[in-house]
Amino acid sequence: MSAHGHHPGSADDRLGKVYDAEMFRRLWAYVRPHRTLVFVSFVIIFVLGAAQLVQPYLIRIAIDDxxxxxxxxxxxxxxxxxxxxxxxEFLLRWLQIYVLERTGQNVVYDLRTDAFAHLQRLPSSFFDRNPVGRLMTRVTSDVEAIHEVFTSGLVMILADLVKVIGIVVILLAMDWRLALVTFAVIPPIIFVTLQFRGRMRSAYRTVRGAIARLNAFLQENVTGMRIVQMFGRENESAEAFAEINAEHREAQLKAVVYESSFTSLAELVAAVALAVLLWAGGYGILAGMVTFGTLVAFIEYSAKFFRPVQELSQRYTVMQAAMAAAERIFGLLDTEVSIKSSDGAIPVPEKLAGDIRFENVTFGYDDERPVLKDVSFHIRPGERIGVVGWTGSGKTTLIRLLVRLYDVQQGRILLDGVDIRKYRLRDLRRSIGIVLQDPFLFAGSVGGNISLGDPTIGPDRVKAAARAVQVDRFIETLPAGYDERIRERGSNLSVGEKQLLTFARAVAFDPGILVLDEATASVDPRTEQKIQLALATLLSDRTSILIAHRLATVRDADRILVLHQGELREQGTHEELLVLENGIYRTLYALQATA
Known part of the structure; x- marks a missing residue:
């Protein structure tokens, strides 16, 4: 658990300036499929503007004539x-709100779908660097901020612009001298806008960064709440959260200062302009140069002219928040998918032999500390291989490289004589079944967690997989059987029950290669006995890799690989390794036997 959610130099704080024009260009790609709705909204803008602008003119005629x-x-x-x-005006305004909301929600749907789909293609190294809460912010609240561009941002600015242009034409036609008095508000507003533009963008970028850090901290601490409570760290967690929350408060207050200053100055300029208009118009009436109806119409038009000017601060605030969010969303979408199927990638053979070869493989999660160093070994088809070593020796990393969660930095990995980078990535991963030490279940049905929604895995295949690992009897005791709902992360099941379901999942996908990564380390002896009985069926005629701390798990393996500090130091059968003088495996075995 991190003590602080903010890390100087994080990706959020290094966002460079991205011009609005580029953001609009990219957003347009999402708006284009809904251009019919956009066209309708523009038609409404003009018709609504006409309905609004004719009203003061009718008042003028009524008074003067x-x-x-x-x-x-x-x-x-x-x-x-x-x-x-x-x-x-009432009907058109209702229709305008509906069309804009529909357009905005369609764009948000497409953008959020693309963001999630892109997230699923990103390599594991990306998730190593980015907290879950921060990514949740990208896909939820940042995308939602884009919706505001349509409901109260860019489109409304365009509507206001149409209204202002119409008012300018009408005022000039009615009395050009009073019109010039009204237009005197424009230069000060432009000056104020330019002064606050950069400050408001920066302030809202900081606010969104603070929200992301809050979400990241919350996600981490809610997930680890049992650890927090068991170790009595509630006060420390509360203090750390208060610190991040204070950062958000200060960032929000800074943005509010800029927004309120901008709004107040805009309203002040408009009020002064209206006072000058009343003075000039009153003088014109007394001099016989202006009619009373014209002055009343001017005041009405001026109110309609100043209102968009006064609301410009709100519109501008929305746009700055949306542009800051767009920077972050497109920053996510621009993240390179570094691990993907190559051009011309080939399918994995339907009947996979399971021949695995590591050739001089070197890899590290960062450039300074290699986890695997020049590792080479060969696993023959159908062979059962154990992998052991001290914690941190690189055992799990082997499997992550085999399924291309990461790519090797040096050397290569061959599957049935073909470099795994030449296979279609989806095919490669489906051909390798993995059961991890910490079983992960999704909120949903028992059957759905076995099939993972794969349409090729029907109910019969799900039940057959459950029988193969002897978890079918447990499932049938549940009130809804295979339709029984599992809570988030399987919180309503025991560790052993969850592990058996993940075994059933691996069987249902019928992989050519099976990997067990400490798969029985967290289960009770009775559950482990069930698993061992199931393994006899699972591992027959199938290449398998068993990663283990408990050497009893791999004792019957055809061959055992011993890793130490990222290097392959020993390999052989259990009996062969035990007779090696000062051997690592022999030392591990002696320690466990003593324990």
Whole structure:
């Protein structure tokens, strides 16, 4: 468990400046499939703008041509048109909200689907560097921020722009002198916007980084809550969380300061402009240069003109938060899928012989410390191989390389005489069944956890796999049998029950090669006995690799490989290794026998 969620120099803090134009270009790729909805929204913008802008003009006509002259002829028709304009505005605004929400949700769906699909293709080294909570933030709240671009960001800015242009044309046509007084607000607003633009983007980038660190810390500590409680670390965890939470609070407050300053200045400029307009308009009426209806219409139009200007701060805040989120999402999508099927990759043979050869393999999780050093060995088809060694000797790393969770840095691995990098990655991984020490089950049904949703594995095959590992009787005692719901990570099952289900999963996929990585280390003797009986069936006519700390597990292996500090030091049968003077295997065996 980490004590702090923030690490200087992390990927979040090294985000460079990415121009808005590039973000919009990439977002457009997700908008393009829904361009019909976008077109409809643009049509609505223009029609809605017309319905809104005609209202003050109708008021001007009513005052100057009817109320001011005490002429009621046509006033009722004018009122009817005004009412229709209001009704049209209401209906069009509802339709606009619906279309924008639908467009935004479609884009969010596509973007989130792509982000998750890309995550699944990334190599294990990526997940070594990035906390789960941070990645959850990318796929959830960061993507959701993009939705705001459509509901209250870019599209609404365009709608406001159409409205402002319409008002400019109408005001100039009505009285160009009063229009110039109204337009005097534009240069100060542009100046204020330019002053706050960079600061607000930076502030919201910091906020989203703080949210990601909060999520990462929460995910880690909720997952490890039993450890926290058993070791009495609640206070320390609370203090660490408070520190990260304080970072988020300070980042949010800084963003609020910029936002509120921007909003206040924009409103101040608009208020001053309106006061000047009233003074100039009143003077114009007294001088006989402006009619009262024109001034009322000007005030109405000015309110409609200033409102988008005042809301520009909110729109701009949304856009800055969305652009900061877009940087992070596209940063994830741009992460290279370094382990993938090569061009012209070939399928793994349907009848895999299971011949495995490591040739001078060197690998390290970082460049400075190799975990495996020039390792070479050959496993013949159908051979049962044990792999032993001290903790950290590289046993599990062998398997991670075999299924290409990582790629070798030097040397090569051959499967049936072909470099594994030439096989289709999906085929390669399906041909190797792995049962780990820590069984992992998904929330879902028992049967679904055995088949993992593979359409080629039907109910009969699931039941046959369960019988093969003798877990069928346990499943049949469950109230819903194979449809019984399993909670997250299998929390409603014992370790042994979970392990037997993962064995059934491996059998159901019928792999050509079977790997057991400390698979019986966490189970009770009775469960282990069931597993050992099942192994006799599982391992027949199948190449198998058994990684073990307990040497009794590999005693009957055809051959045992002994790793030490990343090197293959010894290999042979149990009896051959025991007679090696000062041998590592002999030392391990003696220690376990004494224990």
């Amino acid at each position: 009817h109320i001011g002259t005490r002429n009621s002829d046509g006033l009722g028709i004018l009122a009817l048109w005004f009412g229709l304009a209001l009704l049209g």
